[in-house]
Amino acid sequence: MSEPSATPSSTDPDEGDLPRWLRLRHSPTLKAVVAGLLLAASMPPWGWWPLAFIGIAVLDRLLAGTTWKQRLYRGSMVGWALFTPTVFWIVQLTAPGYVIAVLFFGFLLGAFCIAVPPRAGRALGLIGVWVLCESLRAAWPFGGVPLSMLAVGQVAGPLSAVARIGGVLGMAGVTVALGIALSALSTRQWAKAGALVVVALVVVGVAVVAPNGTPTGKEIDIALVQGGGAQGTRAINTDRRKVFQRHLDASAKVPPGMDLVLWPENVVDTDFAVQKAQEGVELQELARRLDAPLAVGTTEGVSDTRFRNSQQVLDAQGNWGDRYVKVQRVPFGEWVPFRSLIEKVAPDTLASRDATVSHQSGLLRTKAAPLATVISWEVFFGHRARSAVRAGGQLLYNPTNGSTYTGTFVQTQQVANSRLRAIESGRWLAQVAPTGFSAFVSPTGQVHQRTATREQAVRVRRDVPLRTGLTWYTRYGDTPWRLAAAWLLAGAWLLAWFSARKGRSAMERPPRAGA
Template identity: 45%
Template sequence: MNFAPGLWARTSGVPAVGSLGAGGLVALSMPPWGWWPLALVALVVLERLLADQPLWARAWRGLGFGAGWLFPSTLWMVDFTLPGYLAVGVVFSILYGSVGVACPPGIGRWVALPGLFVLAGAIRWRWPFGGVPLSTLPMSQVDSPWAITVRVLGPLLLVGVAVAVAMVVAAALHRHWQTALVLAVVVVGFWGWAAVAPQGSALGTIDVALVQGGGPQRTRAANTDPAVVFERHWEASQLVQPPVDLVVWPEDVVDVQGLFAASPQQQRLAELAQELNTTLVAGVIEDLPGGAGANFVAVFTPEGTPAGRYDKVRLVPFGEYVPLRWLIEPLAPDYLPAQDMRRGNAPAVLDTPAGRLGVSISWEVFFEDRARDAIGNGGEVLLNPTNGSSYWLTIVQTQQVASSRLRALETGRWVAQASPTGFSAFVDPGGNVYQRTGVSEQAVIQAPVELRTGQTLATRAGPWPMVALALAIGVAAWAFRSRTITPKPPKPDI
């Protein structure tokens, strides 16, 4: 099969609609809509749109692909900030336009695209303001057979593998069997490596209860009574079935005016830990001297003794702190936080009677480096106390469950996600979800959870080996830029 190079140029509306539509398929492969094969279809269409095109055409088609993907799947941001929603969509669409620019137009694109998508992911998950790893390709692939490859080199490898699978299909459709076979061997090789790679080992089992107080979605701190939120979770805690080793409250459901130490809320939580004879972990917001705030989880022993805290390290830009406040605040004073949260700097673990607990607070679970910090410092289970009650729709909440599944696969740990209004869930080291709650319901879910030790290759290696591999792939692909998929004309008869 051979496609005329001028076809798309003569029908300029077709590639515009095609690139937006292909990106839309990626959006539909994401939670909450998600069916993972749609992302592969989208990538095959993108490959066809980029084939043998000049630089400007590849740029626009890549940009359209990014826009079709990111604007629908980050729609929830409109409820917070329309300018922010537009800025994020435009900036990251341009990033995927750059993927089109960097993609060689010949057959090297089948090799280059996996590496380029890895590099785009590495940038987007870390820049700007520490990264925005929402609506990512790995979230869409967590149900795919190759999701387990995150155990080897993390979520960037899953990006590369997913795009490589699509390129196997693309090369096969073009009857370029040699390229399709080589890519397929690489994919199977990574999958086989992940299947036998270390996953950690069990130390024992504890009984864990996750408390969800319930209440309406789409609420903000400004229009919510903190005392009501606290009481909802106090009431829900009466549903806990003793004996229980660990009880987890969600992020920032304990809102203290002033310091948490010696506050009435601290005393009541100590009493609850004593009453249930359990280790209690609860999410707290407190006001610090000097006008800053702190977002942390506090621990209480079964005797009711405070036993440490973990302060959130990865803060939400424009939600928990304002980058370039002097520039931005005059333009958007109504929805920005009045005070910045203090950033924590301690390892993401808590030593408790229930075991050494790894912690990723809310937003942190989207970042593989926070889970890697927790497990690298000996975390035996990963807790994700979170608060999704502010968000419109359920896009963020379902994507967070997908991220918890990825973190479980990467680390070889159980993940326990507790939210005030949904979703709360248990995830096993295989990425399987247990007992997910509904939105707004008051509930306690309780399950035996393995404490585990040992690291996976992903927690040891981090992202940089994949970044280096992706760069090498890009260089190799451009080395073949002069090759085309057009068959050579037959030699003339002599």
């Protein structure tokens, strides 16, 4: 896709007041790439969150006074520059899938940018369009791929409290508003910039004083068990017994008297129900030895084409209890969309079996506390944690397995999403992984006792408060923000229509006598 040629009508009246480096006639393609890279750098693992405001400001200038083809091209370029580095880890699942994801999601942003009015109403339109685009990506395709959301970077900054009332969509809206305010300052539109900043400050202020859950008065002692081991491994070429044994060995370090012991996702891998396997017997012995409820991640064979990914509970006497089966599966990791088609071109890169799907809330009952459970990928979805908390969860539990991925790219993104879920729900969160990161996260998003990757470790936190009550986000979800975004976009085009009508009337008005 090449930059459509500019026309005289596509120039922006504000551009003459811009600094030379921001003027659109100086390489809009390069500026679009820079805008996307700035947005990427605001997110983990880099996490330079203020850069998001500059990236949005550059995007706003790029859309000013343009044709729809120019908005499609420039928005797509921004998207491709954003997604190319931030979803690179997908290569370790499927290299062709990575290329397709970058091209598709970048083009999707460009397509949404078409809906931004190029002149009057542009600020409202860009806010609405960005929120609606992120909302769509959180639900489609393949049940949602909510990667590279603005909130993942902003959770490290002063806007984090907004998650309590608006989740990732509310945070995105405020971030875009502040980016447009910066753009307005660059063109000396003081009133516009001031109004946007005031609105953002009001939203942040409301979020700070909004309900944040209520302590139950009960506190529990929790141990997180990380077995350690190499990263960049797959189940197909990993000795599953060694993975299980590492966690048994690490559990020997769990101090006596714990109220709850938590293991990561799918570190117990059996060809059939775990209760019938030797590992099941050893887990029962471990629970009795620790004299504490034990939650473990199990992968159980169901058939030649299906497996079950779940978290299961044993009580302190070694009896099997509650089970939660994962709802939100990783596309191309835990299930393969269009398998019959893709197997013809890339059979060796696909998982041989698909995970089953449940329709459970995510609530996992233990004697110590009801756990709002989000397994691995599910922590990227606000609605999954919300479902489990509304079902009665008083502590968030995120068992995960990032050992497939080398480095800390995925791991840092997951910690950022765990912080978002803790803030959104007003709950403490326990994240535990076989090779890192494992950590505790407070309801304000502070990370405590994070492990390193590959190490064998047990993290103990005493007196973790259990909480009840609903935040505004947990109560109302994303719907109010989707509706607000739609209204902003409609209002933007109404302003654009009035402005165009006023301009035509001024041109058609006959000159006054003697003029």
